[in-house]
Structures are given as C-alpha cells and as structure tokens.
Amino acid sequence: MTNPLTLAAPTTSRGVGPDRTGLLAVDATGLHKSFGAGSRRVRAVNGVDLQIRPGEVVAFLGPNGAGKTTTIDMLLGLSKPDAGSLTIFGRSPRAAIAHGLVSAVMQAGGLLKDLTVRETVAVTASLFAQSQPVDEVLERAGILDLAGRRVEKCSGGQQQRLRFAMALLSDPGLLILDEPTTGMDVEGRRDFWQAIRADTARGRTVIFATHYLEEADAYADRIVLVRRGEIVADGTAAEIKNLASGRTVTATAGNADAATLAAIPGVDSVESRAGKVRVRTKDSDAVARYLLTATDAVDLEITSHNLEDAFVALTGDQDETDETPEAPEAPETTGK
C-alpha cells in the first residue's frame, strides 16, 4: 500500500487549469512487468500502450489480477517497467512526483488514528514546500465539518475523503485512485464520488482503478478495460456499452465458412467447432441472414448480452491465465 506521505514532498505546486504545455498527462508505450521466475513467472502487465490527455477522467477497469495495481505502481514510480517507455507530463514518474504533478489515493494506510482530520492534513502539508491551505482541501474533500474528529472515529468512506484531501495538497495535475471505494457502503461511495466529481470539474486529470462497472460508467469519460495485463477495450462508456450491446448467434452449420462469417460487418468473433458456429456480433440480423440463406444452418439461436455479460466476455477466463508462462524476453526499457 502507498499513501501520499510516501510520495516525496514536492518543491512546487501545480494548478489544474487548462494545460498549455501540450504534453500528455500519461504517455506509456509497450509497458511490460513480470514477477517471479521460471515456470512461476507471472506477466502482470503485458504490452500496455496508454495515452491520457490532460483533463481526462479515466477508469482502469478489470477483474482481480488483471494488472491494474501493477500499472498504477509504475505510474507512481513505485516500480520500474521491465520494458517500455513511460512519462507523466513529459517526465519520468519519479520526477513528476518530485514536482508535485501526481498524487495518489490508495485503499488503505497512511493515517495515524490518534490525530484529528485537520491535524492529519496539517502534518502532511508541513512536508510540502508549497501547499494548498488545509481548510480549503478539507472543504474540497467534503470533510471540513469533520475537521476536529479523530481519525479512528471516521468511517471508511470519511477516511478515504481524508486521503483525498491529503492528495489535493500539492494541487496535482494528475490524481491516481487505486480502487478507492473498496469496502465502502453505498452512502460512503456516493459521498466520495461526489467530492471527486466536483474536483474533476476543475480540469484535473484522474485515473482510477475499479472492479465496479457502474463506477466506471458513472464517473469516467473513458474506460480502459484490462485483462491479463493487456488492454482489451478502450473508449467512452457509451462505446464500451456498445460492445456490450452485441449479440451471440449460434447454430449447427457444418458448411458455414468462418472467414465469410468473420467478414460480415459487425462481427467481433467467430468460433467454429464440431459443426457448430458461435458468432459474437453487433448485427445479428446479417449473420442470421447469411447462415439461413447460404449454409445448411439449423437450430439457430440469437441471445443478447447485458453490460455484465460484455465485461465477463471481454475480461473473462482470468483465473486460468493469471500465471501465464513466460514468453521470450521483451525489449529493453527505454523510458526511465
């Protein structure tokens, strides 16, 4: 776990207004990161390319073990990629943190239970050469009314808003949240996101990792769906939903041609096995028309997906593949 206290005290404070540098908030190319050795080696991040523009609010969405935290650790300079290049506002992650350009809100840690909310933020502020006024960040995190409460008396959601207040002290251009609402009740999650949403309206770039499709849908401009260390979809919530709104057409059709099916506009994937075909498509009518008019298809079925089906379809079979055998070595690191 990480907390804002461990992320080095910046020497300057940066506003979140319009970016005039033309630099990407995040520019990652070909990121790889593995753990372990030999047959137990796990490829946690496997060729991630990610460009995030200033002001974007991006959800990093994926199941357990997809590689979200590993990627975030690299963005925060807490670990180094094995290969690939990575810059934050044109600098290495560590330099970006040293300049107060990045802050993080992690799931736990970093709080002393005997301090009050205001004391906690004030102590953190004293580590910075320049920082935002304590009461201002408390206000922005929606916890000014809790300023005198001891940390141990705060709920999990209130503690997360306290971490958020601490992360705002350097007025970072990029805020990174790693599964910030895990374990919170509905009200805590709502209050937390209300505070984040008010803040992002000011133009800050935000990346948050989450398991929750509905959080990504509600709060992100853009959803990056990860599975087994790779990006499997990247788009607006509407675009991801569009993937979700596809259908599956199945039929018994011994003479259906997989290449012809794959070439039908809207078709995402074709599986053909033992005389049965299974086609994922955005245009089930076109697939059904081909199967019924040009092949010997029988037992044709069309089923719709909901959002959750699409998430499972795009990120599924994680368990079998968590420990992917190592492939040949990736190219040398170029970014740090």
Ligand SMILES: Nc1ncnc2c1ncn2[C@@H]1O[C@H](COP(=O)(O)OP(=O)(O)OP(=O)(O)O)[C@@H](O)[C@H]1O
């Ligand atoms: N320090 C480590 N040593 C060995 N394996 C690791 C280490 N850190 C992560 N992994 C493995 O790398 C893969 C990606 O893990 P990571 O924590 O990045 O996923 P995640 O998407 O953040 O998952 P979760 O949602 O459960 O936090 C997993 O298979 C995990 O077991």
